[in-house]
Amino acid sequence: MKASWEKIEKNLGVLQVEVDAERVAGALDKAFKKVIVKVNVPGFRKGKVPRPIFEKRFGVESLYQDAIDILLPEVYTEAIQETNIEPVDRPEVDVEQFAKGESFIFKAKVLVKPEVKLGEYKGIEVPVEEAVVTEEEVAAELERLQQRHAELVVIDEDTAKEGDTVIIDFEGFVDGAPFEGGKGDRYSLEIGSKSFIPGFEEQLIGLGTGDFKDVEVTFPEVYHAEELAGKAATFKVKLHEIKRKQLPVLDDEFAKDVSEFDTLDAFKEDLNKQIKERKEKENEGKREAEIVEKAAEAAEVEIPQPMIDTEVDHMVRDFDSRLQAQGMTLDMFMTFSGQTIEDMKQQMQADAQKRVRNNLVLEQIAKEENIVATEEDVNEELSQMAEAYKRSTDEIRSILSANGSLANLTEEVAIRKTVKFLVDNSKN
Missing domain, CATH: 3.10.50.40 (Chitinase A; domain 3)
Known part of the structure; x- marks a missing residue:
């Protein structure tokens, strides 16, 4: 197989592929086996019609579309790997040649991941916000606990x-x-x-x-x-x-019921500590997000709409999963909220675009800085997942490998390492 890639404009290019006649013959054989079980020819049982008789009666051309459908997906995948491109949408395929005894030639217009021109991403200045806990926040936490135990x-x-x-x-x-x-x-x-x-x-x-x-x-x-x-x-x-x-009364008995403490004052002190730790993590997360946002704003990238649409679809599926965890379906939510699925997707467009932009920039920074997820990094992640789901590490790896998610996990780990790199190289 021969494959070549030529950029036309921006993120659009043409992938030209030629497949040898031997693979075409193999695809025609598979197509024949697929269709022969459905063909009726007088004097022959279903599935037992000899190939020459089939071709004489129906023409070998009757197998071409099935053969193309069989061959095209596998050679397209091989071609994008050979040319090292990353498609982000379905290709527009134009078959130029397909016939028995000849090579298979096709061209595909392919939209690929956009190029990212990075701006300044080291030394980004974002101040560290101090975590301060007020009496009102402790009181609000106590009230939430009252409501929960009401x-x-x-x-x-x-x-x-x-x-x-x-x-x-x-x-x-x-x-x-x-x-x-x-x-x-x-x-x-x-x-x-x-x-x-x-x-x-x-x-x-x-x-x-x-x-x-x-x-x-x-x-x-x-x-x-x-x-x-x-x-x-x-x-x-x-x-x-x-x-x-x-609501239960706020007293020492309440503290004993909901915590390991014997007095309400001791429980309040612990709540103060918990809230502070939570706010420190929240502040850290906000700072990370702001650093990534500033790195993304400094970069130049033109995002194809199909990438945004794909991210919106992911967001809808995630939202649906969260609803199901609460005992509600997406259809029920639409009924009660009065929204349509298109309304929801439209509202998600801006967030989806930001997510795609940030990820593209982080991926480019990872390339520039040679940041990768090592085998050790992935194994550590798998160990944490195994502990969380009470399964063995080998089971988790096998499950992720089977559904094609192991590569995604590796990418996520690399992205997290890149975010840490940006934070480590930022200024307070």
């Missing part, structure tokens, strides 16, 4: 208030007809959580146990279910139960 107590003789959790049945109607996804039985809803359509939760305030109410709302003009967008809806609601948080 009991939900059933309220029988009061009406629903902001912050209460209500158990409701509901069914929604538009123009007098029920609609898909608009019904729920004994649904647990915290008033004020903003998880339902705007205006819904507020109308539950003042209802008592056993009360019924028609809740009138209007779907947002931009809504994932187009048939409901901008429509007025009526939800018939029955309130079964009201639950209200009962």
Whole structure:
């Protein structure tokens, strides 16, 4: 196989590939084996038609597209490795020659990773922010702990208030007809959580146990279910139960229940220390991010839109995973928030562009400074993952190798080492 790469403009170029006739013959053989099981020829059982008879009846050309589909992916991969390019989008392929007994020649327009012209990245000045803990922050942490350890107590003789959790049945109607996804039985809803359509939760305030109410709302003009967008809806609601948080008293007993300390004062002192350590890590992370941001701003790079789109897709998948961990799906989130997937992707564009830019700059700095993830670095990372997931290091390596993620892990380790290099070479 012969492969050559010629840049046309910016990040776009042409990959020209010629594959020898012997590999073409092999691809035609595979194509024949694939299609022959589906071919009916009088006098022969399915899959038993001799090749010469098949070609005489249907023409060898009938195998060409299947053969190209078989051969093209593998030779394209070999060609990008041979020419040392990094595509960031699907290629536009133009087949110039493919025939039995001849070589396979094709050209592919390929968008590749952009070139990065680095600016100053050593000696970046970002001051170290001191971690100061206030009494208000300690009090807020105590209140969060109170909320976490609060009991939900059933309220029988009061009406629903902001912050209460209500158990409701509901069914929604538009123009007098029920609609898909608009019904729920004994649904647990915290008033004020903003998880339902705007205006819904507020109308539950003042209802008592056993009360019924028609809740009138209007779907947002931009809504994932187009048939409901901008429509007025009526939800018939029955309130079964009201639950209200009962906070524990802040005293020594509370400290004993939630910590290893015997007194509230000792617990407060430890909380102060924890908050300070957390703020120090947060400040360190913010400083790292600012140093990377300044290095990226000093560089010159033109980012192709497909790279941004790919990063947006990654961000959506990550968001979906986080939702599932909370017991919610992306479709449910779209329903409650009134957004569409396109709305979400549009909102993620700026962050995605920044992420791509930062990564490209860090990759270029790593090349300039010969920063790589050594085998020792990767093994250390695998050991930490093995400890976290309670698996052996060999199991983790095998899993990552099987799903193609080991190379990604190696790249991530190299990127982290590059960030550390920038921090080590920065000024306070």
